[in-house]
Amino acid sequence: MTRSIKLIYILGAFLAALSCKNSSTENKAPVIQTDTTTVRKPDATVYLYGIPASSYNLVKGKIKRNGFLSSLLLQHGITMDEIDKLIRNSVAVFDVRKIRSGNSYTLFCDRDSAARARYLVYEHDAAVSYIFSFNDSLNITPWKKDVKNIIKYTSFSIETSMWDALMNGGFHPSLAVELSDVFAWTVDFFGLQKGDSFKVIYEEMLIDNKPIQVTRIIGAQFSGPGTVITAVPFIQDGKESFYDTKGNCLRKAFLKAPLDFARVTSRFSSSRLHPILRIRRPHYGVDYAAPIGTPVHAIGDGRVTQTGYENGSGRIVRINHNSVYSTAYLHLSRFAEGIVPGAYVKQNEIIGYVGSSGLSTGPHLDFRFYKNGYPVDPLRVEAPPVDPVSPENMEKYEKVKTVVLSLLDTF
Secondary structure (H helix, E strand, C coil): CCCCHHHHHHHHHHHHHHHCCCCCCCCCCEEEEEEEEEEEEECCCCCCCCCCHHHHHHEEEEEEEEHHHHHHCCCCCCCCCHHHHHHHHHHCCCCCHHHHCCCEEEECCCCCCCEEEEEEEEEECCCEEEEECCCEEEEEEECCCEEEEEEEEEEEECCCHHHHHHHHHCCCHHHHHHHHHHHHCCHHHHHCCCCCCCEEEEEEEECCCCEEEEEEEEEEEEEEEEEEEEEEEECCCCCCEEEEECCCEECCCCCCCCCCCCCEEECCCEEEEEECCCCCEECCCCCEEECCCCCCCCCEEEEEEEEEHHHHHHHEEECHHHHHHHEEEEEEEEEEECCCCCCECCCCCCEEEECCCCCCCCCCCEEEEEEEEECCHHHCCCCCCCCCHHHHHHHHHHHHHHHHHHHHCCC
């Protein structure tokens, strides 16, 4: 039996053994401004989105904020009555308020002096576009591209970093992100050594036969000096996580909040009115009101990377929990003893005390959470399962583990 045939055979058994996870009011034109970039005549044989583009002049651009969808359409002969009727006719198909700034659009316009728009195609995401028709029937219809999910497998060794190894191998960048998330708590990605290696079986989404992203890790394994860590996906209590060969979860938990008793006074926002500066700017954290001196706890194990006074943030502590997750604690009154850069802290350890340092209207903690260097809403972080495989699920888990190990042994 060849390696490829064996892999296909075992994979079929794996998919049978493992339950699969399931992989978008008021109706008026949204506040949108458009940024037209090009005007061109297509070749006679070109069809776009199922529309005979050779019959029209094409106007392409990107959606921009602070304008109206109607302003674009009115310039191309579409009336407000037509726009309103189209929206009402298609409310069950697409909510035009979900149009995103920065996304591309294409107008199909008549080739006469009036240049009336007959279609507007809005590219909502990589897989789905919406066709606004301004012909005899005023409606919106979806245009879906050909989407495939295929199973791939690979192994690679480290020369400098995992990122370099995958990019040099021509893999999609999302594979590095997914792998780092799986092994975030068990592999120090900043401390990888030359010769360390990975194996991974994964599912990749293709749109029009072009790789878009890695959607799922089916099994993975890290090998380093004297250590082998296998990641086996398993669904328990309705959630999928990764477990080692003994059934222990590869992830660790975070505390729900860094304070024992506090109330949320300001939430994560991309545009919040600053209470002192009186301007709108992002607030990538959650504010907890608490008296000065209230102990602040590290939400998870990690290493302190920064302590000090940072302009409007006041006294701040930053902690790297692993190569994926980090947190920051702002406006402190003072630091706890021993909290200095390089110090290792344990979950629930006191790292500082609530204050009002920096730009602050009163005592509170501004808590920030980062994933892969990007801020995320701490109140929306989905806590992964951390319990080991339960005794009642162990028999099923052993079957899944056996299949994953067999798959990894084929390459």
